[in-house]
Amino acid sequence: MAQAGLFRALFDCRVVLRTLRSLASLVAYASTDQLIDVRLEYDDLASDLKAIPTADSAVELVRWAEERERAVYAKLDSLAGDASADLPLHVRFESVLWLQSVRFSRGGKQIAPRRLLMIDDLQKLRKKQRELMLEELVELRPAIPVWLAERSIALGDALLSQGAREGRDLRHYPIEEMWSGKSQQQFATFAQSILDRRLDVQREIPAGAFSQYLEDQLTSEDLMDLFGKAVENFDKEMERHRGNIRYAEWLAHADEAQKTMGFDSLMQLYLTRILVARSEGRRQLTLELAPLPAEELDERDSKVLGAAEIFCHDDLKLPYYYGVDRLCALATTNVEELLAIAASLYEGMLAKQVLRKQPDLRLSPAEQERRIKETAKRKRDFIPKSHTEGTRAQRLLDAIAQYCRDKTFQMSASYAPGVTGIRLSRYELSRLRPEQTKNSELHALLARVLWECVAENLLTTRPSAASTSRDEGTVFYLNRSFCAHHDLPLQYGGWQDVSAETLINWMDGPSAQTKRRSAEVPR
Known part of the structure; x- marks a missing residue:
């Protein structure tokens, strides 16, 4: 109970502080100390506030939030040895009601009348904390929009709290689905704007569009x-x-x-x-x-x-992974991966500028592909060091990639342009649920490996609808950088049905790359 109260208190302090800091940025102030001319007014809803003071001075409220935050941290440090009274506990998430009821004015004019509460990285909270926040925010029925962002693997069956209804109390927007299919160009446009802005803030090479430094035609x-x-x-x-x-x-x-x-x-x-x-x-x-x-x-x-x-x-061995469009596709709708690959390409541009003094800084298709594949290899090699079941995950991903290659490079191109994923039917997925894996350690292990791969964007999931010949299921597509590492196409669509037993054999079998090397005939 005390931990939940401290969690609410810390959350409320953060919301108040971030709101007032954002307000200072909005009116072009360097810090919150300059908010002395901003007055706070409240509507009738503020009468329900018990923990957050209804101060009319923004500077005073900032001071309260900072002091309360320090008090929460002090109690968290001593909570194990001292669970005495006088804890800064909050009985509900009052900051949402405060943000909804407060009005900001400067010089007699209202500012920032519209507001949105955005909470990122929700997956970093404990499961009980996520459930508590989601349930109480739904019950508060706030009049302002509340955005909760977290990795889909953290949602599980707890996406909707008890009593919440999709479309009214809560709406689920999977970013991967929003940026896939027909909307894939939307991510490409967004990604290119990020690259262009990053290029504008550096001073080593001439600023401009990132794409202008990437050759997109073979000569x-x-x-x-x-x-x-x-x-x-x-x-x-x-x-x-x-x-x-x-x-x-x-x-x-x-x-x-x-x-x-x-x-x-x-x-x-x-x-x-x-x-x-x-x-x-x-x-x-x-x-x-x-x-x-x-x-x-x-x-x-x-x-x-x-x-x-x-x-x-x-x-x-004709270059394939080059050009800004394929760079965006390689990011697998993930901005961090986009920047990691782009950083390697930027280093190539910088090398031309610094070492060779070449007037043309554009990277050829071959140079782009070499750097992209080097980045993909580093990502693949780092998996055992960065994941709980990293070695098994790496082995499973290599085996899936080799299986996809076997299906892709049939001369008839039966699954054109290629296979880049595997599918588990609803029945196969049901065998990986916690209640079904109690008597099967291998199935429980496979479930952990798969979920971890999805959580780290090593595999991306898309629903597969039922048809006359098959049950519904879920397709697990390889991360696009793995496609580059294994020389597979970047398009989605091609997949093959597999069983849980097959994935278990791949996960615990020899490395697919070892198999591939042993099967190669020296030339």
Whole structure:
């Protein structure tokens, strides 16, 4: 009881202090000591305030909040040895009511009439503290908006407190869902604005748009050494189809593309290989002996083109992870990850400025990809040091990535542009719930590893609706930097169903990277 009262008291002090400090910033004051000309007035709701004084001076209220905060910390330090009276306890979160009832005025004019209470990093609180705050804030029915931000893994089944109803008392806005799908461009725009502002505050290289320093097109020099290899591989793969009249027009079209070196010609070769592989893999044979029309090559969608590009990258090591759009995609809707990758690219720009004295600071696609993959590798290698079940998490993520590679790099591109996630059905997920894992230590361990991966943005989840052939479930997509580390595409959509037992075997089995290296044949 005392701990809950101290928690409320500390929260109330923080809200009052942050409000008045924000007010000082709004009126361009350097500190709260300059708020002597700001008067505080209250409506009838303030009569219910018991712990927070209804002072009419902002400076006086700041002094009260600072003293009360120090008193709370002093009691927290001595609480274990002295649980005596005179504790600064609050019986409810009064700061919400105070913020709702207070009116600020300066020079006879009201200022800051609209307000929003934002509480970030709620996942850092204890579970009971989160539940207490959510329940009491709902019961207070505040007239002002209250924003509670926390990692989704912390919500669990306690997202809605007892009696709260979605859409009226409480609304849930998953940021990942808001910034995914059709709204993905919204995050890209937001991310680029952050990068541009960061570039404006530094003085080492000329300010401007971050994207201006990132080459987003492959040049003829990038393709020169690889185009011949691509043609050689194409001729070798298509040699057995040269006598098949069905592919005569397709192959003639590809032969014509070989005469002009360029990115589009390169994509045409891989697109032809994909479509031929798909035609060969069809189960129902047709009696048509006429050549397949070349027009079918032009009726290509973005997914097949994406598959052709990632195939080209994996086969020829042609740069794939470059340009500001893919930089934003690699962030996995996480600003911290965006800045980590951008910092590595910025170091490359800075190196050109300081060491080489080059007038052109733009990073080539190859330079961008090298730095991006180095950052992705560091992130992957750091997992065992930064997570409770880090070694198992790393092993599981590597195995998922290798499984995705096996599905992605089938020449028919059945899951174009590629597979970057696995799905657990509702039944499989139910086996990982606490009440179901009491008799299975391995399932409980898998649940901890998965939840930790989601909490740290190593895996991102998206709901999967039921269909006539499958139950509903949840898709676990790899963090996009892991896609870069394992040479997978960055698009979402491709996934495969797996079982909990499969994930347990991957989690406790040998490293997928070790398997991959042992399977490689030296050239």
